[in-house]
Amino acid sequence: MTKTIIQLDDVSFSYDHSIVLEHISLQVGEGEFWALIGPNGSGKSTLLTIILGLLKPSSGSVKLFGENLESFKDRERIGFVSQKSNSFNSGFPATVFEVVRSGLTSKVGLLKRYSKKDEQKALESLRIVGMDSFATQSIGQLSGGQQQRVFIARALVGEPDLLIMDEPTVGIDQQNVASFYSMLNKLNREHGIAIVLVTHEIDLVTDLATHVACLNRTMHFHGVQSDYNKMDEVDISKWYGHPVRRVHQHAPEVQE
Numbered sequence: 001m002t003k004t005i006i007q008l009d010d011v012s013f014s015y016d017h018s019i020v021l022e023h024i025s026l027q028v029g030e031g032e033f034w035a036l037i038g039p040n041g042s043g044k045s046t047l048l049t050i051i052l053g054l055l056k057p058s059s060g061s062v063k064l065f066g067e068n069l070e071s072f073k074d075r076e077r078i079g080f081v082s083q084k085s086n087s088f089n090s091g092f093p094a095t096v097f098e099v100v101r102s103g104l105t106s107k108v109g110l111l112k113r114y115s116k117k118d119e120q121k122a123l124e125s126l127r128i129v130g131m132d133s134f135a136t137q138s139i140g141q142l143s144g145g146q147q148q149r150v151f152i153a154r155a156l157v158g159e160p161d162l163l164i165m166d167e168p169t170v171g172i173d174q175q176n177v178a179s180f181y182s183m184l185n186k187l188n189r190e191h192g193i194a195i196v197l198v199t200h201e202i203d204l205v206t207d208l209a210t211h212v213a214c215l216n217r218t219m220h221f222h223g224v225q226s227d228y229n230k231m232d233e234v235d236i237s238k239w240y241g242h243p244v245r246r247v248h249q250h251a252p253e254v255q256e
Contacts, residue, residue: 002029005162005194006051011060013046020046022218030161033188033195035209037202039240042216044198048166052080079155079163083170096150097135100125103154125153129183144171145180162194169201177201181208214239
């Protein structure tokens with residue numbers, strides 16, 4: 001039986017008396033790949049922020065790995081990748097390897113030296129995302145898609161069980177988006193890492209994800225991919241508040 005690693009029960013959130021989320025219930029199991037979709041302003045990023053413990057819900061409860069959010073301490077089990085364009089200065093003077101290795105700072109300590117094992121972990125994380133040959137390059141010399149792979153490697157270096165991402169393809173050119181999602185699919189299927197992903201690339205992700213959740217203040221649908229793919233476009237358009245047309249397309253395989 002699949003263990004539940006995220007459990008939301010009747011979660012609501014308001015900001016300045018404006019309702020952002022209303023009565024959200026959701027369960028994410030180990031090894032699942034969830035695509036969280038919905039229109040702009042639907043509360044998707046807010047929901048991730050609540051799951052990460054950075055916002056407290058107005059009502060309802062959140063559990064991570066079976067523990068109440070308030071008492072959950074094992075944060076290293078969760079990796080997080082935000083929108084690169086909002087969180088990173090591409091002129092930062094660090095190599096790709098140094099950026100990834102910095103993901104171990106919370107374990108190692110700010111002023112302590114990294115061990116050979118730590119360095120091996122960083123290189124292995126880069127290998128997993130196909131960026132090990134770029135280890136000595138400056139992070140600012142990489143393309144947007146390459147930088148996002150490095151940030152995922154940084155999130156992976158602590159060996160998390162869950163990877164949470166908020167629109168990670170912001171700043172990536174369209175021809176590389178499919179390849180990027182294929183890499184995430186490989187992480188999920190071959191390494192068993194559970195993924196919760198906020199995205200606007202509905203067609204690519206819902207062909208790769210195992211589960212889909214459609215959010216627009218309330219949860220309009222959450223379930224397995226095959227059930228979502230059977231949904232009528234008219235109903236989906238109602239959830240979005242505008243016409244939505246699905247064109248299924250499979251992402252290419254990741255090049256080794």
